[in-house]
Amino acid sequence: MNIASRKQREIAAREELILDCAARLLGEVGHQGLSMDRVAEAAEYSKGTIYQHFDCKEDLLAGLCLRSSRDLYELFSRAAGLPLSPRERLLAIAFAYGLFIRLHPLEFANMQTLKSATVREKTSEANRCAMQSAEAQVLNTVTQVVRDAVSDGDLVLPPGITCEELVFCLWATHYGAASLASSGIPFADYGVGNIADTLRKYMDDVLDGFNWRPTSDKFDYAATQRHLEEHVFHAELRRLDTAPS
Amino acid sequence: MNIASRKQREIAAREELILDCAARLLGEVGHQGLSMDRVAEAAEYSKGTIYQHFDCKEDLLAGLCLRSSRDLYELFSRAAGLPLSPRERLLAIAFAYGLFIRLHPLEFANMQTLKSATVREKTSEANRCAMQSAEAQVLNTVTQVVRDAVSDGDLVLPPGITCEELVFCLWATHYGAASLASSGIPFADYGVGNIADTLRKYMDDVLDGFNWRPTSDKFDYAATQRHLEEHVFHAELRRLDTAPS
DNA sequence: GTCGAACTTTGACGACTTGTCAATTTTTGA
């Protein structure tokens, strides 16, 4: 049946259009100001039609989150695929994470919102599964780098901790730091000036503590960082400078 | 003026009553179902009176968060004041944090919500300052334990990282882990079964990595953990077992 | 082409929110 597939394509295209409008509105009116009526008006469809695509507002936000997860996966894949040592690639992933958050602060805030259980449970089954699989993809990218380090002999995991568990803890650290950083708590007053730098130094020490080779006394990770800034993610950083909204 | 002080006391008492009702409602109808009308009805005052105490809904939630921060400070103080080594006391604080989150999941969720910049910026100046100072108190409790470790010679900080920065990173790790744990993401499927245990083991390794003495090969921190469970926080753990709501 | 069935789109509507404010009640101090 040809018509069915054409319809499906049309539906998918409109879904993208709606999400585009929602994303734009998010930037214009913020999370609070984003209403289904406004999305409908921006997309030039009636509210009923919007609700045919998304079961509820949370579902629409989940759609946005799903896109963001895919963007994040792109960045992580690039970082993980660099021709560097596993530890350098992990550094690259951490850098990419910070970059993503700075490039898409509103989308990151939305992802945080969707990690609240009460919001997530309202999303549709389909979207929830899709988000889960996207998240799993992102996580697996990181896990693979750690596995590479183990199989290369660069990292010997302490007994009683698995690759997955280590990745979870690293994720928790970076996610927690980003969440706290975006919370408006005045950490500078408390003695923590630049959160990104602090986190990077701390992670260096943590990975050295795990004796992940080459340790930072044997290798210049600051040079890797510069390489990432000046070459690998140069375009993204420029986008940040030109549009510091 | 005697009347003025009596009035102030009455106002403070009613504020507590309102917060009590809000906290109870939070448990009964959840975060979504909590409306100012319901709070007003539960407190047996009109909505207008509620709004005389709190500028907006967010402000009411900030009031709840403030109380939670004080509860957390109580727990942290107890942990930090135990007659144990700094590293054991830090373990006790981490344990207390996990305990608090399990004892007050809804309050913790509320604290998370208030870490979203868009929510926080709607709260009243007074409440925001109070929250800041409560948070600072909590943080300082932890920082002092790390300072003790440094001055005792148990811990030598790596160059370029301060006590405050280390505490920030530890907080990020635990906060991030708790946030992710409560997000509904099925980590068990991904290979992370018990998040609390994972985090504890990971922190052991991290602190060992920092060479924080006594390192875990020289000292039985599992025994400290048992001591905390069976004696220090025994009452709280029993409350958890009897009311596993 | 034509036509009826199936599918899509629409926006007015109900049920709920938050926050306001004029009118009413209570308290205060002379």
Next chain:
DNA sequence: TCAAAAATTGACAAGTCGTCAAAGTTCGAC
């Protein structure tokens, strides 16, 4: 005792979300 000040009230305006009968459109069989 009583008028001025302060506190309390709840109807109301403005704005949400999600629904659903009615109007409009597309489809395939003839």
